[in-house]
Amino acid sequence: MRRLSDSYDTAVAAIDAANAADPNTISLAGDANPLALVHGRLAAEWVARLVADPDEALLLAARAHHLRRWEVPRSTYPDGKGGYLRWRRDQKRRHASDIEAILVAAGYGPEVVSRTQQLIRRDGLGTDPDAQVVEDAACLVFIETQLAAMETRLEHDHLLEVIRKAVRKMSPAGLAAVGQIDLDARARALLDAALSG
Numbered sequence: 001m002r003r004l005s006d007s008y009d010t011a012v013a014a015i016d017a018a019n020a021a022d023p024n025t026i027s028l029a030g031d032a033n034p035l036a037l038v039h040g041r042l043a044a045e046w047v048a049r050l051v052a053d054p055d056e057a058l059l060l061a062a063r064a065h066h067l068r069r070w071e072v073p074r075s076t077y078p079d080g081k082g083g084y085l086r087w088r089r090d091q092k093r094r095h096a097s098d099i100e101a102i103l104v105a106a107g108y109g110p111e112v113v114s115r116t117q118q119l120i121r122r123d124g125l126g127t128d129p130d131a132q133v134v135e136d137a138a139c140l141v142f143i144e145t146q147l148a149a150m151e152t153r154l155e156h157d158h159l160l161e162v163i164r165k166a167v168r169k170m171s172p173a174g175l176a177a178v179g180q181i182d183l184d185a186r187a188r189a190l191l192d193a194a195l196s197g
Contacts, residue, residue, distance in 0.1 A: 008056045011106035015040060015064050018102070022070045026145055036066045039141050046137035049180070050173055057112050058130050060103070061119030062137045067095040096120040136174030139166045143178060147187040163194035 022034035043062035047054050069091060077087040096117040103113045118124070118131070125131045143166065150159055167175065183191065 004056060004059075007107040008060070011060055011103055011108070012063055014102045014106065015060070015067060015099075018068055018098075019066070021068075024070055028145070036069050038145065039066045039069075040064060042141045042144060043134075043137040046140045046177065047133055050133050050136060050177060054133075057115040058119060058133060060099070060112075060116045061130075061134050064095060064099045064102070064116070065120055065134060065138055066091075067098050067120075069095070092121045132171050132174075136170050136177070139170050139174060140177055140181065142166055143191065144181045144183075147190055148184065151186070151190065159190065160194045163191060167195065 016037055019036035019040050020034050022036040024035040025032040026035045026038050027033075028038060040063045043065055044059050047059055047062040051058065072087070072091060072094065074084070074087055077083040077090075099116055099120060100113055103116060108116075118128075119134050122131045122135055125135060143163075147163070150162065154162065167178075170178075178191070
């Protein structure tokens with residue numbers, strides 16, 4: 001992988017500091033950590049696995065794809081698919097807007113700032129391979145970290161449909177990477193049921 005700049009290190013530290021304030025936690029390897037912090041770190045790790053030599057904008061977009069996400073809870077939008085889709089769209093726009101100040105403070109110019117924002121919003125999804133990589137990374141993190149928790153919140157058939165929707169957004173490379181996720185037997189059974197349905 002290419003050598004990353006001092007600006008990158010500064011921006012990552014600022015993104016992580018912002019996401020460390022997430023009051024929602026997730027347990028990985030027995031330790032509870034802020035959810036947005038974990039999601040950003042894991043998404044950047046997935047990008048580095050999916051792309052041989054990712055550029056800084058791509059890595060930064062993955063790291064910041066849930067930047068301060070908890071500040072606008074899903075519950076502030078109407079129930080149902082329409083409310084969810086609007087919340088998700090608005091969140092992507094907000095994350096993209098919020099990253100600008102962090103990147104400028106780290107020393108990035110307009111080109112990297114704009115590109116990172118495009119990738120966070122997934123502009124060009126379907127035509128821009130890097131936007132697809134960010135989407136794949138987000139879906140892989142969802143599968144890796146949220147299947148077990150969602151099983152207790154959603155009815156079984158609804159959960160399978162949620163998994164299927166995530167999988168439909170993924171590229172063949174992203175789907176192939178699912179096999180690298182260390183899932184417990186229950187989560188693996190849910191994933192297999194969703195993929196075979």
